[in-house]
Amino acid sequence: MSRVDQKLEEIEETIRNEVPAGISISDVTFEGPELVVYTRDPKQFAQDGDLVRRLASKLRKRITVRPDPDVLTRPEDAREQIESVIPEQAGVTDLDFHADTGEVVIEAEKPGLVIGRHGATMREITQEVGWTPEVVRTPPIESSTVANVRNFLKQERDERRDILERIGRQIHREEMSDDQWVRITTLGCCREVGRAAFIVSTPETRVLVDCGDKPGAEGEVPYLQVPEALGAGASSLDAVVLTHAHLDHSALIPLLFKYGYDGPIYTTEPTRDLMGLLTLDYLDVAAKEGRTPPYDSEMVREAIKHTIPIEYGDVTDISPDIKLTLHNAGHILGSSIAHFHIGDGLYNIAFSGDIHYEDTRLFNGAVNEFPRVETLVLESTYGGRNDYQTDQEDSERKLKEVINDTYEKGGKILIPAFAVGRSQEIMLVLEEAMREGDIPEMPVHLDGMIWEATAIHTTYPEYLRDDLRDRIFHEDENPFLAEQFNHIDGGEEERREVTDGDSAIILSTSGMVTGGPIMSWLEHLGSDADSKLVFVGYQAQGTLGRRIQNGWDEIPVGNGTGRSNTMKMRMDVETVDGFSGHADRQGLENFVKTMNPRPEKVLCVHGDESSVQDLSSALYHEYNLRTFAPKNLETFRFL
Numbered sequence: 001m002s003r004v005d006q007k008l009e010e011i012e013e014t015i016r017n018e019v020p021a022g023i024s025i026s027d028v029t030f031e032g033p034e035l036v037v038y039t040r041d042p043k044q045f046a047q048d049g050d051l052v053r054r055l056a057s058k059l060r061k062r063i064t065v066r067p068d069p070d071v072l073t074r075p076e077d078a079r080e081q082i083e084s085v086i087p088e089q090a091g092v093t094d095l096d097f098h099a100d101t102g103e104v105v106i107e108a109e110k111p112g113l114v115i116g117r118h119g120a121t122m123r124e125i126t127q128e129v130g131w132t133p134e135v136v137r138t139p140p141i142e143s144s145t146v147a148n149v150r151n152f153l154k155q156e157r158d159e160r161r162d163i164l165e166r167i168g169r170q171i172h173r174e175e176m177s178d179d180q181w182v183r184i185t186t187l188g189c190c191r192e193v194g195r196a197a198f199i200v201s202t203p204e205t206r207v208l209v210d211c212g213d214k215p216g217a218e219g220e221v222p223y224l225q226v227p228e229a230l231g232a233g234a235s236s237l238d239a240v241v242l243t244h245a246h247l248d249h250s251a252l253i254p255l256l257f258k259y260g261y262d263g264p265i266y267t268t269e270p271t272r273d274l275m276g277l278l279t280l281d282y283l284d285v286a287a288k289e290g291r292t293p294p295y296d297s298e299m300v301r302e303a304i305k306h307t308i309p310i311e312y313g314d315v316t317d318i319s320p321d322i323k324l325t326l327h328n329a330g331h332i333l334g335s336s337i338a339h340f341h342i343g344d345g346l347y348n349i350a351f352s353g354d355i356h357y358e359d360t361r362l363f364n365g366a367v368n369e370f371p372r373v374e375t376l377v378l379e380s381t382y383g384g385r386n387d388y389q390t391d392q393e394d395s396e397r398k399l400k401e402v403i404n405d406t407y408e409k410g411g412k413i414l415i416p417a418f419a420v421g422r423s424q425e426i427m428l429v430l431e432e433a434m435r436e437g438d439i440p441e442m443p444v445h446l447d448g449m450i451w452e453a454t455a456i457h458t459t460y461p462e463y464l465r466d467d468l469r470d471r472i473f474h475e476d477e478n479p480f481l482a483e484q485f486n487h488i489d490g491g492e493e494e495r496r497e498v499t500d501g502d503s504a505i506i507l508s509t510s511g512m513v514t515g516g517p518i519m520s521w522l523e524h525l526g527s528d529a530d531s532k533l534v535f536v537g538y539q540a541q542g543t544l545g546r547r548i549q550n551g552w553d554e555i556p557v558g559n560g561t562g563r564s565n566t567m568k569m570r571m572d573v574e575t576v577d578g579f580s581g582h583a584d585r586q587g588l589e590n591f592v593k594t595m596n597p598r599p600e601k602v603l604c605v606h607g608d609e610s611s612v613q614d615l616s617s618a619l620y621h622e623y624n625l626r627t628f629a630p631k632n633l634e635t636f637r638f639l
């Protein structure tokens, strides 16, 4: 008998001793990090509201209870009974029965009402029909990404269960070594921004953290082929952990599956969906620019199929000697700080990913309290000695001034913005400003992927700032549903109508004017001296956005015809700083200064050479920490 089967037998024995007589246990298996308990008596199991929680804390595992398929109420009857248990205000939009696992997926507008107080309604459902309910939110704004991901996972349910069982046995395998050491190898994003990738290794385990591309430098990918990474074969990796969906962290994750990786990706649920949206767009852009993408869309689906979503704060076994916990990073939807607890109290590492330390309109600020941390791997994008950002309140005031001026002239305001994050932040500023009368009411048109990204935000309100989450729960207060927001879905014709119409604000991708619908808007509005182009985000070297910012006034026109012609730009250009998703220098220092516990070592990464050097030396001098500004391909041994 293998060690895993032996372990499962011991667990089954423990459970038998714990549950009241009369409740049968027919099987116990691992599915990924979770323990699944099968019973012929699901109704009795659900009667004791505290039983699952007691088992979970005794076994230190997340537990799912499933009924044996042959004790289930028929779906037709179960449907009626379930509908009578759930209050009508929950707004159930779909019930989906999976007889093989005894699960019923309930999609509802208000999931909280399906769950009930401390899960009371869910337990009542199981007591009535025996099925195990799983609850998901109906997106308040229809999202094709969320719908596609859910449908795809439904279709692949059987294969996914096989994958999870295999991963479950991997996680719970026997430890092979008595050695104790912990290492980090840097594969990218050191003394540079982009291509984030690190390996955490122990005698038992090898984990890849992030795997991104480098914007503006196609072909410069992380050093995946070294022996510490994929050099020993893709199957030598135990797990991949993704901090957030930005392409400089996620773009090359699907590539791993092309190289033969077949293991799990741990990340939050919204990050999984945003990764799907952004990597498919990444392939699209490459095709349009005539480049051969490094993988095809089939690999994006593999990545989604292998994703095991985890929530902030859940401690999850990912290998025999590593536990992972994700914490809010305040940067974009679903963004996380990845905390690794290695061995039984042996060593702890936190990877910041990208962080924003203070609260923003969209997110609570990054978490910096952990049970233990010896080493912090810290982003340094704005770590330079002069990287202080304008206060957001001042930025908002300036944006409103610019809008009022342009409105008075009868012009239009065109804002290039990234689909994920900055757009939603600006939408919240505009919604509030109109509601409070700081700027006149006028339509706000959203073009490109902005609408879709916004829909994904409203699907996961739990990941948004507390007060914003509460407003989304009360439908009539959901700021993203305000009537001035209009999704441009009618293409060129609709853009022309907007151009010919009254004053309006237009938010459009791409954020650095490197393609996408913003090119059409510039063509329509560029010659209008009364209109204004307003930059609210960072414009990288080499982008058209940066050139325009620096006074360039010729823009390519003739969408789709090679853009061989140029047009003289007469519209005003303005830059409003301060809407960043990154902590500035002060924010990074505050994050470290108030971190609890204080780390022993800090590796400053993910910043230009001078930024990482500045931040590293400041943290050393001011806070007396051991700091490093590693290059790519360095390995640190911690024990």
Ligand SMILES: [Zn+2]
Pocket (backbone or CB within 6 Å): 244, 246, 331, 354
């Ligand atoms: Zn980022």
